Each structure stands twice: as C-alpha cells, then as structure tokens.
Amino acid sequence: MGRRKGVILPPDFPPEIGEEEVVVSEEDFEFVNSSHKYSGFLQNLDTKSIDRHVGRIADRKEDALEAQYEKRNRQKHHENPSQEGKLQVDPVDALPIKIDGELKYRRAKETKFYLLPKDNGEGVDEKVDDIVDKSILRPTKVERRQKLKKSKREAKKLAKVETNVDDEEKNMHAEVLANAEKDLSFEEIFLKKKSKLAELGISLLEDPDTNIKFLNDLMNFCNDDDKNIVKLACLSLLTVFKDIIPGYQIRLPTEKELEMNISKTVRKMRFYEHTLLTSYKAYLLRLVALEKKPFFCYVAVRCMCTLLEAVPHFNFRDSLLVSIVKNISCSDDEI
Numbered sequence: 001m002g003r004r005k006g007v008i009l010p011p012d013f014p015p016e017i018g019e020e021e022v023v024v025s026e027e028d029f030e031f032v033n034s035s036h037k038y039s040g041f042l043q044n045l046d047t048k049s050i051d052r053h054v055g056r057i058a059d060r061k062e063d064a065l066e067a068q069y070e071k072r073n074r075q076k077h078h079e080n081p082s083q084e085g086k087l088q089v090d091p092v093d094a095l096p097i098k099i100d101g102e103l104k105y106r107r108a109k110e111t112k113f114y115l116l117p118k119d120n121g122e123g124v125d126e127k128v129d130d131i132v133d134k135s136i137l138r139p140t141k142v143e144r145r146q147k148l149k150k151s152k153r154e155a156k157k158l159a160k161v162e163t164n165v166d167d168e169e170k171n172m173h174a175e176v177l178a179n180a181e182k183d184l185s186f187e188e189i190f191l192k193k194k195s196k197l198a199e200l201g202i203s204l205l206e207d208p209d210t211n212i213k214f215l216n217d218l219m220n221f222c223n224d225d226d227k228n229i230v231k232l233a234c235l236s237l238l239t240v241f242k243d244i245i246p247g248y249q250i251r252l253p254t255e256k257e258l259e260m261n262i263s264k265t266v267r268k269m270r271f272y273e274h275t276l277l278t279s280y281k282a283y284l285l286r287l288v289a290l291e292k293k294p295f296f297c298y299v300a301v302r303c304m305c306t307l308l309e310a311v312p313h314f315n316f317r318d319s320l321l322v323s324i325v326k327n328i329s330c331s332d333d334e335i
Contacts (some may be wrong), residue, residue, distance in 0.1 A: 197232055234290070249313065291323065304323055308324060
C-alpha cells in the first residue's frame with residue numbers, strides 16, 4: 001500500500017466515570033475469580049509503550065495535554081508547509097490513484113479551526129463567532145463540571161418550587177377542614193343549647209313548684225352570643241310565664257313578716273313567689289333592651305303584647321303597657 005503520508009492522532013478518550021457511578025456486581029467477582037488464569041497477561045503489559053502510543057503523559061493535566069496536541073499540529077504544518085490546507089488521510093482508508101507511474105492519494109480540504117480569544121469582560125469578537133462552529137468545540141473538564149453544577153442547582157430550585165406548591169395545597173386543605181369542623185361545632189353547640197332550652201321549659205311546665213329555680217337558667221340563655229338562641233329563650237320564657245303566673249298579684253313580705261317564724265309550706269311558697277317575680281322582672285327588662293335592636297324588635301314586642309293579653313293583672317303591668325304603647329306608631333307593619 002505504500003508509505004503512510006501522515007500520522008493519525010489517537011481517538012478521544014471515553015468520558016470519565018466517577019467511582020460512585022461504577023457498580024460492581026457479584027457476577028463480576030465470580031467471573032474474575034473463575035477466569036484468573038486467563039488474566040495473567042495483564043501483568044506483563046508494557047504500559048510505557050501504550051502511553052507513548054496514546055500520547056498521554058502521566059501526571060499531566062487535561063489542559064496541558066490539549067496544548068501539547070496543538071503544538072504537535074503546528075510543528076507538523078511547519079515541517080510540511082505544502083500539506084497545509086489538506087487533511088492527512090491514512091492510505092488504508094483511501095485508495096490511491098496511479099498517475100505518471102506514481103501513486104497519489106486523494107486528500108480532502110482540511111477544516112480550519114480558530115482559537116477563541118480570551119474574554120476580558122468585553123465579550124468575544126463577532127467575526128470570530130461567525131467563523132468558528134461552536135458545535136465542534138469540545139468542552140473542557142472545568143466546563144463540564146460547571147455545567148453539571150448548574151444543572152444540579154436548577155434541579156434543586158425546581159424541587160423547592162414543587163415543595164412550596166405542595167405546602168400551599170396542604171395549608172389550603174387544612175384551612176378548609178378547619179372551617180368545616182368549625183361549622184360542625186357551631187351546629188352541634190346550637191343543637192345542644194336548643195335541646196337544653198326544651199328540657200328546662202318542659203321541667204317548669206310539669207312541676208313549677210319544684211323546678212322554679214330553672215327560671216334563672218332560662219334567663220341566662222337570653223344573654224347568649226347566638227342571636228337565634230336568644231330568640232328561642234325569649235319565646236320559651238313567654239310560654240312558661242303564661243302557664244305558671246298565678247291569677248293574683250304577688251306581694252313580697254315585709255321585714256317584720258320575714259322575722260316571724262313560719263312553716264315549711266309558707267317558706268316554700270315565699271321562695272316560689274320571690275323567684276317568679278324576680279325572674280319576671282328581669283325578663284321584662286331584657287325585652288325592653290332587645291326592643292331597641294332591629295334583629296330582636298319584632299320578637300320582643302310580640303312577647304310583651306302576648307304577656308299583657310294573657311296576664312294583664314300581674315305585677316309590672318304599667319311598665320309593660322308603657323313599652324307597648326311606644327310601638328303603636330311604629331312604621332313596621334308586622335309590629
């Protein structure tokens with residue numbers, strides 16, 4: 001085939017693989033142990049010849065090796081200026097042509113590569129960017145590391161964004177659940193208070209003499225924070241007072257009468273009348289206060305009118321009548 005006209009540089013080394021990425025399985029160990037007698041030639045390899053053939057120098061950095069390759073190319077072009085601009089081809093890979101009794105090899109034009117100038121902060125020359133094909137430039141080891149670090153940082157940022165989105169969704173779900181539980185608790189509390197009102201009212205209607213003390217418990221519901229409970233308490237007390245108020249006015253005992261010795265029956269009757277009259281007075285005062293509020297005005301006026309109609313002879317009828325007369329000229333048709 002003739003003498004070679006040029007020297008072919010060794011191929012690029014495969015990409016470096018970190019020790020952490022190398023995984024050695026048990027099958028690999030078994031294969032090496034079983035084939036130990038066939039691997040003796042590895043100990044007799046001439047590493048110096050291999051290094052010299054490959055062109056890699058020990059303890060030399062990658063940037064220094066690249067500089068050495070460039071220096072070798074410049075020396076070859078300097079020694080053979082006639083071959084400049086041509087691509088050196090291995091004769092094995094290209095068939096020769098015999099012209100005038102001489103073998104000549106076809107050669108392709110060599111692509112020129114330009115070194116990029118150093119970036120001093122002012123940017124790279126646009127003309128050089130137009131000439132150089134960036135796709136053929138091989139990134140250095142430092143550039144690969146920087147690219148890997150950049151990709152890791154971007155992955156961490158994306159993970160943080162996803163975590164924040166998940167946290168926001170969890171917070172929204174927690175708020176919705178909290179509001180739902182709050183609504184359920186309000187409804188449960190309302191039902192409990194409502195059942196308690198019904199229980200107290202039934203107890204007073206069944207046995208007012210024994211359960212007269214429950215009037216104070218019903219009066220406490222008239223000061224509740226829930227407006228609907230206040231309305232129900234006023235209506236419940238209205239029903240109770242209509243049923244248990246006697247057909248006469250109650251006269252409280254004087255100081256002399258209180259000092260006298262009395263029987264258990266009289267003492268029980270005095271306690272009943274005192275509790276009834278005190279609770280009734282507090283109830284009327286509460287109705288007068290609720291009458292001034294738009295939300296309770298209708299209920300308060302209707303309760304006072306019903307009491308005046310049902311027990312016109314009982315105590316505090318004058319105060320009750322005055323409060324009702326004030327609402328005669330009210331513009332509300334319902335009142």
